[in-house]
Amino acid sequence: xxxxxxxxxxxxxxxxxxxxxxxxxxxxxxxxxxxxxxxxxxxxxxxxxxxxxxxxxxxxxxxxxxxxxxxxxxxxxxxxxxxxxxxxxxxxxxxxxxxxxxxxxxxxxxxxxxxxxxxxxxxxxxxxxxxxxxxxxxxxxxxxxxxxxxxxxxxxxxxxx
Amino acid sequence: xxxxxxxxxxxxxxxxxxxxxxxxxxxxxxxxxxxxxxxxxxxxxxxxxxxxxxxxxxxxxxxxxxxxxxxxxxxxxxxxxxxxxxxxxxxxxxxxxxxxxxxxxxxxxxxxxxxxxxxxxxxxxxxxxxxxxxxxxxxxxxxxxxxxxxxxxxxxxxxxx
DNA sequence: TATAAAGTTGACTGTTTTAGTTGGTTAAAT
DNA sequence: ATTTAACCAACTAAAACAGTCAACTTTATA
Numbered sequence: 001x002x003x004x005x006x007x008x009x010x011x012x013x014x015x016x017x018x019x020x021x022x023x024x025x026x027x028x029x030x031x032x033x034x035x036x037x038x039x040x041x042x043x044x045x046x047x048x049x050x051x052x053x054x055x056x057x058x059x060x061x062x063x064x065x066x067x068x069x070x071x072x073x074x075x076x077x078x079x080x081x082x083x084x085x086x087x088x089x090x091x092x093x094x095x096x097x098x099x100x101x102x103x104x105x106x107x108x109x110x111x112x113x114x115x116x117x118x119x120x121x122x123x124x125x126x127x128x129x130x131x132x133x134x135x136x137x138x139x140x141x142x143x144x145x146x147x148x149x150x151x152x153x154x155x156x157x158x159x160x161x
Numbered sequence: 162x163x164x165x166x167x168x169x170x171x172x173x174x175x176x177x178x179x180x181x182x183x184x185x186x187x188x189x190x191x192x193x194x195x196x197x198x199x200x201x202x203x204x205x206x207x208x209x210x211x212x213x214x215x216x217x218x219x220x221x222x223x224x225x226x227x228x229x230x231x232x233x234x235x236x237x238x239x240x241x242x243x244x245x246x247x248x249x250x251x252x253x254x255x256x257x258x259x260x261x262x263x264x265x266x267x268x269x270x271x272x273x274x275x276x277x278x279x280x281x282x283x284x285x286x287x288x289x290x291x292x293x294x295x296x297x298x299x300x301x302x303x304x305x306x307x308x309x310x311x312x313x314x315x316x317x318x319x320x321x322x
Numbered sequence: 323t324a325t326a327a328a329g330t331t332g333a334c335t336g337t338t339t340t341a342g343t344t345g346g347t348t349a350a351a352t
Numbered sequence: 353a354t355t356t357a358a359c360c361a362a363c364t365a366a367a368a369c370a371g372t373c374a375a376c377t378t379t380a381t382a
Contacts, residue, residue, distance in 0.1 A: 002163045003250050003274075004369065012267045027328065036260050041371055047330075060379030061327040076270070089164050099197050102302065106173045108295045109237070109285070113164075116281050120274065134269045141263065165340070188357065202342055204359075211359095221350030222356040 003087065007080040009037050010045050014079050017055065018071050018126045019139050025057075025064030034142050045083050052082035071130060077121035087121065089114040164248065168241040170198050171206050175240050178216065179232050179287045180300050186218075186225030195303050206244050213243035232291060238282035248282065250275040 013031050020026045028046060032039040046065060049055045056068045067074060080087055090110040091098050098104035129135050174192050181187045189207060193200040207226060210216045217229045228235060241248060251271040252259050259265035290296050 002165070002368085004163070005252055006369070008252055008265075008267060008271065009370095011270070012265060015266055025328090029328080035266065038371055040373080043330075044371090050329095057329060058379090059327090059329050059377080060381095062380065063328050063378090065329090091166055091169055103295075103299060104169075104173060105176055105196065105296060105299050105303070106169060106290070107299075108293070109172070109290065110169065113278070113281065117274070117278060120277050124270070129267070129270065132269070134264075135266060138264060138266050138268075142266070163339085167340070170341095186357095190357080199342060201344085202340095205342090208359075218358060219350090220348080220356090220358050223351070224349085224357055226358085 002084065003080065006045070007084050009035075009041070010049065010083040011076055011079050013037065013042060013045065014049070014054070014067070014074065015126060015129050015135065017065060017067055018074075018130055021067060021071075024062065025066050027064040030064070034145075048083050049079070052078070054078060054082055067126070070127075072125045072127035074126045075122045076124045076126075076129075077118055080121065087114065087117050089117070163245065164241070167206070168245050170196075170202070171210065171244040172237055172240050174198065174203060174206065175210070175215065175228070175235065176287060176290050176296070178226060178228055179291055182228060182232075185223065186227050188225035191225070209244045210240070213239070215239060215243055228287070231288075233286045233288035235287045236283045237285045237287075237290075238279055241282065248275065248278050250278070 012035050016031050016035055017026050020030070028039055028042045031037065032042055046055060046057075050057060050065075053068050054074060055065045057063070057065050077087065088094065090107065091104075092107070094111065094114075096103045096107060098107055173196050177192050177196055178187050181191070189200055189203045192198065193203055207216060207218075211218060211226075214229050215235060216226045218224070218226050238248065249255065251268065252265075253268070255272065255275075257264045257268060259268050
């Protein structure tokens, strides 16, 4: 199991997409600038996110990416699964052949851990993240830092509830 | 964050140590044979486990390793922390400087996940694992497979409760 | 229609980690 | 003295990570 910047970047980028939705497609260049993630690396990640039908793309000028489902229907586990090869803590991929055909001494422990993590992450949707105070204040800071129009910011968007 | 064979090996080896306690020190060669882990790799792992005072060693013939505390006082999180550099899901090591000095959009999410995992793993002790049916049946199989005396097996040991 | 913005794809690269191996040295029991 | 086993350090092959680079295709718009 691994959770590295790859999975973190993917979730961050998807959240950025959710935050800046409503003004049409969001370009990877914008996400790159706001979140400090290399553009070329984002391209790789979004190729996977698109293959997993979490986002859809619009080509040409003014194009970019959009969420392919409602914010409450995309959870963090799905995003990480899309770019990583799943959050599996076992060494055998749940097949149970960890020690030459048989299960190893700690097989069930890692199964339990895997489902624990997956449960936790799958219960958090992009909508849930958007609602969090800490997320909103960071988003606000990021919008101030750049040439974002006030219209484009989290506060003025319909997100304000 | 990463949980690979390194951490899994460490927990498996510690559990093997717990299972075969009571017959004096357990040699790494025995663990290597039973659990299918390279001897030299075990040496590296046990160097860290010893530095973290989870095990103590006895040198010379008949020597080996023993748990340095009671089985119920060693939990899975401690073992993984000893060989890995902790189960931290953040990229900044909880410092909060993920995006040039400030926290990134998803910082708190990874903090939450980290404590979730740590909580889960720290509540499972070696004694807990020993009590599990699946662990005991695997241990039994492993003892049958080798030249282990019946005295040495999990069932005949005082573990039977 | 030319141009520029943006996605799409594939190959490549430096670095780190993993999972070992090799080859020794010490310490202690026989 | 010999053997057993812990200790230790250096090295390695393979993989993954994080990212770069270059060459496309699609599409809006001037």
